[in-house]
Amino acid sequence: MALTGAGLFLDGGAEVLSIDGGTVSAVGQAAPASARVLDCRGLALGPGAINAHTHLYSGLAPLGLPPPEPPPQSFLQILERLWWRLDCALDEPSLRASAELYIAEALLAGTTTLIDHHESPCFIEGSLDVLADAAERLGCRLATGYGATDRNGGPDEGLRGLDECRRFARERPRRFVRPLAALHASFTVGDETVRHAADLGLPMHVHVAEDAADVTDAKQRGFAGPLERLLTLGALPRGSIVAHGVHLTLAQVRAADDSGLWLVQNPRSNAGNRVGYARALDASTRVALGTDGYPADMRIERAALREESERAGHPLSDDTVAARVRGGHALASSLFGVRLEPELAPGCAADVVAWRGDAVIHVIVDGELVVENGRLTRGDLDAIRAHAREQAPRLWQRMKELA
Numbered sequence: 001m002a003l004t005g006a007g008l009f010l011d012g013g014a015e016v017l018s019i020d021g022g023t024v025s026a027v028g029q030a031a032p033a034s035a036r037v038l039d040c041r042g043l044a045l046g047p048g049a050i051n052a053h054t055h056l057y058s059g060l061a062p063l064g065l066p067p068p069e070p071p072p073q074s075f076l077q078i079l080e081r082l083w084w085r086l087d088c089a090l091d092e093p094s095l096r097a098s099a100e101l102y103i104a105e106a107l108l109a110g111t112t113t114l115i116d117h118h119e120s121p122c123f124i125e126g127s128l129d130v131l132a133d134a135a136e137r138l139g140c141r142l143a144t145g146y147g148a149t150d151r152n153g154g155p156d157e158g159l160r161g162l163d164e165c166r167r168f169a170r171e172r173p174r175r176f177v178r179p180l181a182a183l184h185a186s187f188t189v190g191d192e193t194v195r196h197a198a199d200l201g202l203p204m205h206v207h208v209a210e211d212a213a214d215v216t217d218a219k220q221r222g223f224a225g226p227l228e229r230l231l232t233l234g235a236l237p238r239g240s241i242v243a244h245g246v247h248l249t250l251a252q253v254r255a256a257d258d259s260g261l262w263l264v265q266n267p268r269s270n271a272g273n274r275v276g277y278a279r280a281l282d283a284s285t286r287v288a289l290g291t292d293g294y295p296a297d298m299r300i301e302r303a304a305l306r307e308e309s310e311r312a313g314h315p316l317s318d319d320t321v322a323a324r325v326r327g328g329h330a331l332a333s334s335l336f337g338v339r340l341e342p343e344l345a346p347g348c349a350a351d352v353v354a355w356r357g358d359a360v361i362h363v364i365v366d367g368e369l370v371v372e373n374g375r376l377t378r379g380d381l382d383a384i385r386a387h388a389r390e391q392a393p394r395l396w397q398r399m400k401e402l403a
């Protein structure tokens, strides 16, 4: 039976969680006899997880993305030989397949909010609709923007990316989706594109100081670093999202915090790209955790955070790991305008996961049951996987042709 909408009761036996519309209305109240009740006896109830920086466009990567040739020796070569080839090769069907697979697996892993950064330079106009449609269909919160860049087609390309953000933000409001401004990174955009991004008046989502090359580039342009450049040119309004910050100093991290910016740590990706460990981030009160395109199971990312912090000789306390989780919830609350909290309580948004041990049994987003007994209620996982398996080799072939 598919349960939807208002007046849902999660019966945990000793305790009942009641949901009214998109909000948790009470904890501990008995369900009325006529109510719609979801059996959660023996299950642990908790909030949905937040992935604060990711890329839906890389959703097909786990299906056999060929290794870059020749093997990259630097972060820039990883971008040039892998991700900038993959993003250029995306068309509408492959992007749809990527987004649906990524979102479906996120929900099935208990992650209910994705903060996405999108790029598909050969399919810019309308690309954000493809992502939004997938999120709306499957029932997952998504904040997304097109990561404008000048790297392929100069400032005209940058403007097209920003126009896509503007168009998307002005169109009809969506239940599960919020718009962001986005730039790829300081080192791939000229001042003109950064200033146009500032004019959008939306929170910005941008990679900053992921690798030392971004810092070197900003210095060559006459700034102390990429953070200072983006702040000076007005592109980082309060509430903006700065991904990585691996090469920020303690003073720069404090300045980001003072400017009301969110930092997002991506330990698995930083280790994979060998860009370093983001050790200065603890100087901010606003830090969240992201997977940077890796699948959105946040339990794996939290384990990676502990592992990488230890490897860097900078082991994080349980309190700091918990602060990263709280940071994600606070960031998501600011973007979606609802209370997404790390503990379920009356008044908070009804984004709830029911677990049996490590297994996700039920998932509720905005009061709606989107996973029931481990199965999507609004999509067919087998069909999504079949479409992804069909699109992935086409995408690898186009990447080869672009090499």
Ligand SMILES: [Zn+2]
Binding pocket: 053, 054, 055, 117, 207, 243, 292, 293
């Ligand atoms: Zn990223």
